[in-house]
Amino acid sequence: MSDTNPQPQVGKVTPFEPGISMVLAPNASPMTYWGTNSWLVGENRLAIIDPGPMDAAHLNALIDAIDGRPVDHILVTHAHVDHSPLARKLAQTVDAPILAFGSATAGQKPHMQALAASGLAGGGEGIDHDFTPDIILNDNDVIQVDGHPMQALHTPGHMSNHLCFAYETSEQTKALFSGDHVMGWASSLVSPPDGDLTAFMASCETLAARNDRIYYPGHGHPIANPAARVQWLINHRKKREAQIIDTLKTGPQTAESLTREIYTDVNPALLPAAERNVLAHLIDLTQRGHAASQSDLSPTATFQLQ
Numbered sequence: 240m241s242d243t244n245p246q247p248q249v250g251k252v253t254p255f256e257p258g259i260s261m262v263l264a265p266n267a268s269p270m271t272y273w274g275t276n277s278w279l280v281g282e283n284r285l286a287i288i289d290p291g292p293m294d295a296a297h298l299n300a301l302i303d304a305i306d307g308r309p310v311d312h313i314l315v316t317h318a319h320v321d322h323s324p325l326a327r328k329l330a331q332t333v334d335a336p337i338l339a340f341g342s343a344t345a346g347q348k349p350h351m352q353a354l355a356a357s358g359l360a361g362g363g364e365g366i367d368h369d370f371t372p373d374i375i376l377n378d379n380d381v382i383q384v385d386g387h388p389m390q391a392l393h394t395p396g397h398m399s400n401h402l403c404f405a406y407e408t409s410e411q412t413k414a415l416f417s418g419d420h421v422m423g424w425a426s427s428l429v430s431p432p433d434g435d436l437t438a439f440m441a442s443c444e445t446l447a448a449r450n451d452r453i454y455y456p457g458h459g460h461p462i463a464n465p466a467a468r469v470q471w472l473i474n475h476r477k478k479r480e481a482q483i484i485d486t487l488k489t490g491p492q493t494a495e496s497l498t499r500e501i502y503t504d505v506n507p508a509l510l511p512a513a514e515r516n517v518l519a520h521l522i523d524l525t526q527r528g529h530a531a532s533q534s535d536l537s538p539t540a541t542f543q544l545q
């Protein structure tokens with residue numbers, strides 16, 4: 240991570256390489272770091288990736304940055320309120336279609352649908368329930384952006400409808416727009432039922448098997464060493480899983496009691512988010528047959544090793 244680089248200015252175009260620039264949205268927060276990165280791809284004809292939150296000033300900043308050039312596609316990595324709500328307004332303004340994997344729950348697994356139906360709501364970033372793309376992109380679909388291929392990669396985990404976009408400006412070198420799957424500042428939030436750790440780890444393996452030159456994330460600085468960053472994410476999760484398994488060896492526990500035992504040095508305000516994280520691991524361990532819940536899968540269920 241190149242955290243020594245200056246922070247981009249909100250509302251201004253920050254160029255990174257020919258055909259790739261960014262406009263930072265005015266939504267800095269503990270969940271979004273310095274705000275959402277809205278990407279402009281192409282030189283003569285454009286695609287916009289993640290228009291960002293519903294914000295009139297950000298819409299104007301994007302229109303200034305587009306500077307009258309034709310926009311062929313509006314791409315959305317996932318339907319969280321810091322990424323997708325401005326898409327429709329921008330689509331109407333520049334007359335371009337919205338392309339994404341699907342609505343907020345597209346791609347959600349049955350056990351997560353059951354958890355959602357039981358009343359568990361997503362934690363952390365808000366869901367854009369109204370989001371509907373004009374064109375559905377499936378895994379590996381390719382579109383043309385300013386004469387170069389842009390490939391959609393279904394990378395569920397942070398959210399079930401999450402896509403990364405690989406942009407190929409020459410045969411050797413691909414830039415990957417990594418959304419919130421791999422970010423420039425922190426590990427990704429995986430909060431059930433919208434977040435799915437089993438899917439997240441599989442998506443990490445998908446990215447680890449690629450050979451991208453650089454990642455342009457939804458938040459934070461570009462990632463110049465993608466392979467190392469993805470490996471760090473995988474290791475970080477495996478370490479947490481090992482801690483949870485070790486603690487469960489002493490007897491059955493709930494997500495809450497495990498969180499109190501494991502996160503001893505955490506600001507109490509962050510404990511609910513930590514508990515979601517532990518629940519994500521418990522559900523993942525259950526899916527993989529390493530643990531079982533003593534009642535129906537729920538945030539208050541007691542889990543044991545098996």
Ligand SMILES: [Zn+2]
Pocket residue numbers: 271275319321322364419457458
């Ligand atoms: Zn985000």
